Amino acid sequence: MDRKREKALESPDYLSWQYSNEDGQKTEGFPWGPHKVPVYLDFEGVSISLEKCGEGLSYRREDSSGKMEKTIIAERGKLMLSPVEPFHTPVALSNHLLIELENPVMLKPRSNHNLLVTFPLELAVAFSSRKPEGNDVFDIFTLSRSKFTLYGSIRTGLVCKYWKSPVYEDIPAVNPLRQGVMKIEFNNQLAKWAEVRKVIFSAQGMKIYYSPHLVSLKSTVKIYSEVTAETAFIDQSLQGGMSKGLEMFSARFLKLPGRTIMEEGY
């Protein structure tokens, strides 16, 4: 990674979030993770607050679309902010994400190659307590653009969340509130060239990691035939020192996290 890009990642002054707690402390990078109550956050036109109100806690979120308020009946706990799988807004009607590559990728016969793409994010607000129930997500919203697309035929196809991404060799400097960076390990098992235009990933087993400046995923794409490929996730962060995000979809019944077979081309 060149020095200029590394510097951009370290100090992303293109982001306009402001963060303050009751002591007025400032923070660098986006403050994912747990926060003591009361907490007030302003970022990208969104205001979030969680403060004591009588016996309980009062949560507020305001953005251009309106205002939302919730009362949380709990004595103590923290507000947890985490990036989550992009499948809850505007309506939860798909468990698959289709990423269309802006430029198709040509893979050599019987080769492996790693590339990076971006993916959309949703932000989950959870109430974090020491109780065994753990984190209770009570609000999910997104700053990414939402679209849907169909993979396959109108009769039997799969409705997927849609995202179009450039292909990168190095980690791009993207806004970690709107986009994450996914490393894809391509494996062409064919004895000829393979052209990849799109990849589909399942919500199950999406292992999202976050740091103040980066949200990441790691995945594999195996090309089996001219129309068949298999995608899956790897439970690893892209950089050191990253924390694991909340998982809204579990992969309990799957041997391989997020395994998806693409049978209608890639």
Next chain:
Amino acid sequence: MLDWLNNPIYGDVTWFNLAISAIIFFAALILSKVMVVQMRRTFKEKMSQENLELMTKIVSYGILVLAVLWIMPTLGLEPSGLMVAGGIVALAIGFASQSIIGNLISGIFLMGERPVKLGDQIIIGDHRGFVEDINIISTAIRTLDGLYIRIPNEMVFTSSIINFSLNPVRRLDLDIGIRYSDDADKAIEIIKNLVEEHPLTMVNPPTYVFVDDLGDSSVDIVARIWTPTSEWYTVQRELLWKIKIAIEAEGIQIPFPQRVNWSGREDG
């Protein structure tokens, strides 16, 4: 004191036999209810509601049939005897309950063919609504205005069915008429942008917006938009009005029907 229990009712069947049979039958009834509740609780999140309902019905009816077969000898009825008499009985039942048998057989075929599922929005004959229950004899639907309609399965089987929910996506056609003096290309561009911005319109299959007809009073533009099936009404409700506001904001108007009347004399 309970000697009367041994008094015969008919043949060798006593009141005791009858009581035992009743106890077995009610025990089976309770067992089937308990099994249904337990299965719903256990498999609720592990299988589709439709398959779960089918499985619970099979188990529930299965327990009752076994119980009946069990108590038949106690009541002096030999199942083997019934088998011999089955042909005659079947003939009699066939004549007596043609429609019930027809509905039953149609129900079995419907469960195999599965043209509709629970929750699907369908039209069967003149009835439009959501499928609430698929039974062995009848299918229940809830109309869009909240009425309950029970349709015999024979009618479901022999009617043409339109299922709005079967395919994952559905096309929405919006017709927008503009004045002949307006710029149709500009109107098309505005409509395309609005469709593109809407989060519930599909990227693929693509949207087509074009001049469909040169009408009597307007240039008719049609927008063919694909949406996820479940969101079809939402998109229709939100987009049409947004299109109207957006094109009017650009000075394009939706015309009223017009007719030019010529009157006077042709002097030739």
